[in-house]
Amino acid sequence: MIAYLLVTAISAIVTFVLAFLILKLSHRYRLYPKVRERDVHTRPTPRLGGIAMFIGMIVAFVVASQLPNLSLIFSEPLKVWGLFAAALIIVLIGVGDDIWDLDWMTKLAGQIIAGGVLAWSGVQIYTLPIFGGVTSLSPTMSLALTVLAVVLVMNAINFIDGLDGLVAGVALIANGVFFIYSYILAVNTNQSEYYNLASLITAVLIGACIGFLPLNFYPAKLFMGDAGALLVGLLMAASAISVTGNVDPESLGGRQLLPAFIPILLPAAVLTLPLLDFALAVIRRLLAGKSPFAADRKHLHHRLMDMGHSHLQSVLIFYSWTAVVAVGCLSFMFVPWYVSTIFIAVGFVVCTFLTLGPLRRRTPLRREAEAASETKGLPL
Secondary structure: OHHHHHHHHHHHHHHHHHHHHHHHHHHHOOOOOOOOEEEEEOOOOOOOOOHHHHHHHHHHHHHOOHHHHHHHHHHHHHHHHHHHHHHHHHHHHHHHHHOOOOOOHHHHHHHHHHHHHHHHHHOOOEEEOOOOOOEOOOHHHHHHHHHHHHHHHHHHHHHOOOOOHHHHHHHHHHHHHHHHHHHHHHHOOOOHHHHHHHHHHHHHHHHHHHHHHHOOOOEEEEEEEHOOOOHHHHHHHHHHHHHOOOOHHHHHOOOOOOOOOOHHHHHHOOHHHHHHHHHHHHHHHHHHHOOOOOOOOHHHHHHHHHHOOOHHHHHHHHHHHHHHHHHHHHHHOOHHHHHHHHHHHHHHHHHHHHHOHHHHHHHHHHHHHHHHHHHHHOOO
């Protein structure tokens, strides 16, 4: 555990220092785009923070390779190099989009290539734990499912990157929960080859988010841009694939309600809001006859603000929903199923109450407006 904490600290420090330098250089040389119509912020803000997160990740992995406790991960260097190559492709595509606003086909092609490189290196979904057993996938199905999962998660994370600190905070909560899960599996199953890889990826990503969040939290001084959001999605997908595609459900024991489904449910749980936002956006745009990647201002975070939530409140509500779903799903590993179910149910009620708060306040205001209009004899 100490080795992971050290790697997390290295990732956080390097990311913060580089993000601060990028912020200063961006302001000195005016390296920031104009405010777009769909943007929530009102002043031009640098959006090259993803470069700092990428370099922080690289440095953290280099340090990890020198730690005896983590050396087993690097016994198969192809996986690590494949992760580096995929991350580099994504960051280059993201930076290009942040500067030149690339078309969606170019971005999608880059994402597919990155997913293919990751799968080629050996980070693949070889098996799926289904109905208490393990179902092996054919090489073609394994490759296709891996690339699909990587592209899906990257776009889901990128789609919610619209408010200050949203992606960094959601990723920090989700990966914190996922790190606990992957670390427990490494200890309980004694199969550290895959689970340590997942734990290392999440530890590095947690550090990058911690280091970046001080400059990205509301009001943000620096954005991670597409480079950062896609990188976060890639790393989350890689860590989830390392666990989901290689875990034996029988090794998890019988304490959980559905032990065979935990490896599938938890990655989906930590990505609930991003995946929901992604699905709604794709459906909305296709029904309107547009490209599923066409930008608009109708994402979940936009709708929260339109309901009457402030910028900060909208971000905190996203944090709350993510924490309830992720922690609730993880709790099935530790407590009886009914306790976890009660926790999730109560969490949903509280989060729903907070989410719909502006609508409750709007009714009295509406009544006051009607009363004032009747008094003055004016129509509403």
